[in-house]
Amino acid sequence: ARVSAIAAVLLATAIGLVLLRRRLARAPAPRAETWGCGFAAPTARMQYTASSFAEMLVGRFSWALAPRATLHAPRNPFPTEALFASHVPDTVLDRLLLPATRAAGRLSALLRPILLQPLIHLHVALLVATLVLILAWRFLA
Amino acid sequence: MILRAILQVGLLLLLPPLLPGVVSRVKARFAGREGPPLLQLYFDLSKLLRKGTVYSRTTTWVFRAGPVVGLAAIATAGLVVAVAGERALVAFTGDFILFAYLLGLARFATALAALDTGSSFEGMGAAREVTFASLAEPALFLVLVVLARATGTLSLSGMLGPGLATAWGHAAPALVLAAFSLFVVALAENARIPVDDPNTHLELTMIHEVMVLDHSGPDLAFILYGASLKLFLFGAIFTRLVLGFRFESLLAAEAAFVLGLLGFAALVGVVESAMARLRLVRIPQLLVGASVLSVFAMVLLLG
Numbered sequence: 266a267r268v269s270a271i272a273a274v275l276l277a278t279a280i281g282l283v284l285l286r287r288r289l290a291r292a293p294a295p296r297a298e299t300w301g302c303g304f305a306a307p308t309a310r311m312q313y314t315a316s317s318f319a320e321m322l323v324g325r326f327s328w329a330l331a332p333r334a335t336l337h338a339p340r341n342p343f344p345t346e347a348l349f350a351s352h353v354p355d356t357v358l359d360r361l362l363l364p365a366t367r368a369a370g371r372l373s374a375l376l377r378p379i380l381l382q383p384l385i386h387l388h389v390a391l392l393v394a395t396l397v398l399i400l401a402w403r404f405l406a
Numbered sequence: 407m408i409l410r411a412i413l414q415v416g417l418l419l420l421l422p423p424l425l426p427g428v429v430s431r432v433k434a435r436f437a438g439r440e441g442p443p444l445l446q447l448y449f450d451l452s453k454l455l456r457k458g459t460v461y462s463r464t465t466t467w468v469f470r471a472g473p474v475v476g477l478a479a480i481a482t483a484g485l486v487v488a489v490a491g492e493r494a495l496v497a498f499t500g501d502f503i504l505f506a507y508l509l510g511l512a513r514f515a516t517a518l519a520a521l522d523t524g525s526s527f528e529g530m531g532a533a534r535e536v537t538f539a540s541l542a543e544p545a546l547f548l549v550l551v552v553l554a555r556a557t558g559t560l561s562l563s564g565m566l567g568p569g570l571a572t573a574w575g576h577a578a579p580a581l582v583l584a585a586f587s588l589f590v591v592a593l594a595e596n597a598r599i600p601v602d603d604p605n606t607h608l609e610l611t612m613i614h615e616v617m618v619l620d621h622s623g624p625d626l627a628f629i630l631y632g633a634s635l636k637l638f639l640f641g642a643i644f645t646r647l648v649l650g651f652r653f654e655s656l657l658a659a660e661a662a663f664v665l666g667l668l669g670f671a672a673l674v675g676v677v678e679s680a681m682a683r684l685r686l687v688r689i690p691q692l693l694v695g696a697s698v699l700s701v702f703a704m705v706l707l708l709g
Contacts, residue, residue, distance in 0.1 A: 267498045271482055275508070278478035286474070286624045290459050299462040299525045299620060313526035318533040325537060325690070 316351050323353060331356055413660060414495060418484045421664070422638035423447035423631065425671040429598075432675025447634060451627045459623035464524040472519025473621060473628040476512040480632045480639070483508035487642050488566040490663035492656070497563035502550045505562060506543065509595070509639075512632065513539055520617035531616030534686070538601065538613070541693040542594040545587060548700035552584040553647070555707045566646040574650040583703035585647050589673075590696040592640035594689075596633070599678040601689055611683070641670040 316323075323332050332353045339347040354360070380391070427444040434441025443449075461469065486501040488494045494501070517536055520528040554560050556577045557569035574581055594601045597614030606612055618629045645666035653659035684692060 267496050267501075268504065271485060271496055271504060271508075274485060275478055275482040278481055279474050282474045282478060282628065286628075289455055289624045292458060294459045294461050294623075296463045297460050299464050299523045313529055318521070318529045321533050321537045322540065325540070 316353075320351075329356060331360065410492060410656065411495060413656070414489045414492065417489055417660070417664075418481075418635075418638070421667070422634040423451060425637050425641065425667065426634050428668055428671035429675040429678065432672050433679050436676070436679035447630065451631055454627035454630070455624050457623040459625060462523055462620055465519075465522050465620070468522040469519045469620070470625075472515045472522070473625040473632070475515035477628040477632040477635070479508045479512040479515065480635045483512075484635065484639055486562055487639055488563040488646065489642055490646070490656075490659045492659065493563045493567065497561050499560045502554070502560075502562045502565070505639075506546055506550070509636065510539070510543065512636070516617050516629070519621075523620045525620070528616050528619055531612055531614070531619075534613045535597075535617060538594060538689055538693065541690050541697075542591055545591045545693055545697040545700065546595070548697050548704070549584050549588045549591060552580060552700055552703045552707065555704065556581060556584075562643075566643065568652055570646065570650040571652050577707055580703040580706040581647065581650070583699045583706070585644065587696040587699040587703070588640075588644050588647060590692065590699075592637075592644060593674070593677065594693055594696075595640060596637045596674075598674055600681050600684045600692065603683045606683075611686075637671075637674075638667070641667045645670055 323330055330353055332351055334351040335348065337346070337348040380387075424444065424447070427442070427446050430446070431441045431444055483505050485495045486497065486505050488497070513535065517532040520532040550562075550565070553565040553573075556573040557565050559565060559569060593599070597604060602613040602615075603611065604615060607615065614633075618626065621629055642663070645663060649662060649666050653662060
């Protein structure tokens with residue numbers, strides 16, 4: 266209940282400040298360009314991207330996030346082309362879960378010719394053995 | 407009871423702009439100058455509130471919400487801080503987590519507003535601030551955990567209240583380490599030297615100043631006031647931690663608190679005058695060092 270009280274105070278203060286600001290600034294605010302440190306005509310090639318903003322934080326936690334980067338450095342004087350691309354894969358999904366499920370698929374592919382021969386007796390024997398094991402575990406453990 | 411609440415809220419709302427004034431005055435005196443008046447920030451805030459705002463064409467509602475959410479979050483965080491050793495206005499078990507995350511919400515709103523402008527200048531500042539905050543937050547939590555262990559309670563009012571005097575009696579070394587670590591965290595969270603220079607305006611070196619570069623008028627007033635309020639909150643915890651003893655009358659407690667707070671601001675000014683800002687790659691080491699001090703304090707308390 267106290268936490269809800271604090272949340273209510275937070276919302277009320279925020280709304281109060283918005284109303285205060287609206288009352289203080291009567292004239293419509295003029296619009297201008299963002300102050301941009303001297304770049305008169307920036308293009309997308311020279312802009313910071315999202316990955317460059319996040320690079321500092323990702324680098325600090327690179328032991329967990331494992332970013333991948335591709336770099337073709339410019340070579341020779343008067344280089345013709347260069348390439349840099351970085352990519353942060355989803356660590357748990359791409360490095361743990363997907364390889365684990367692929368390995369499980371390979372294992373079951375190995376076992377499939379052994380366990381799934383078209384012999385009824387083998388299937389029934391497997392069923393009875395599993396049932397006996399489960400009952401033994403239940404009553405002996 | 408009502409008087410106590412009024413006194414606390416009044417102190418929380420009216421005193422903060424004095425602290426940056428004290429810091430600037432101390433820095434100016436160290437440099438041999440006279441310095442701006444102590445009440446300069448009050449004059450600045452009233453001037454800014456009367457000014458008009460200019461918004462960039464790139465910004466959206468996120469930019470307008472940033473200063474408002476930031477100031478609301480920091481002011482709400484002030485409700486759980488025990489001022490002058492009395493019980494806070496709202497106190498419950500675990501309120502220090504709420505305190506830390508309300509401050510985190512304020513920082514999130516400011517960083518979002520900085521990214522919303524589309525300027526790479528401010529985006530870099532937001533990136534740096536968020537990276538250092540990811541290290542300062544564990545340090546703050548470790549200090550609060552040491553306090554919780556020393557006083558045996560899980561509420562800020564208990565940690566900074568009557569139990570602190572007995573805690574100083576039997577756990578003084580741990581509390582000294584925690585106080586030092588808290589001072590480093592306070593410098594980091596409030597963007598002071600050695601973590602960030604509040605007077606620099608070079609792209610390569612700005613961290614906090616650059617995030618608020620595009621705000622103007624009442625927005626800037628909210629941000630400046632919020633920054634002074636954050637300094638007040640950290641100073642309140644530090645002052646209560648250092649002046650751990652009990653006072654008889656409310657007036658004596660409040661007077662000692664205010665004097666301690668001014669002392670904290672003076673100490674920040676001295677540190678700012680005496681050192682240069684650390685290189686950006688050294689700041690994580692500084693924050694990890696503060697965390698390690700708190701871990702040592704915790705080890706001392708576990709015995």
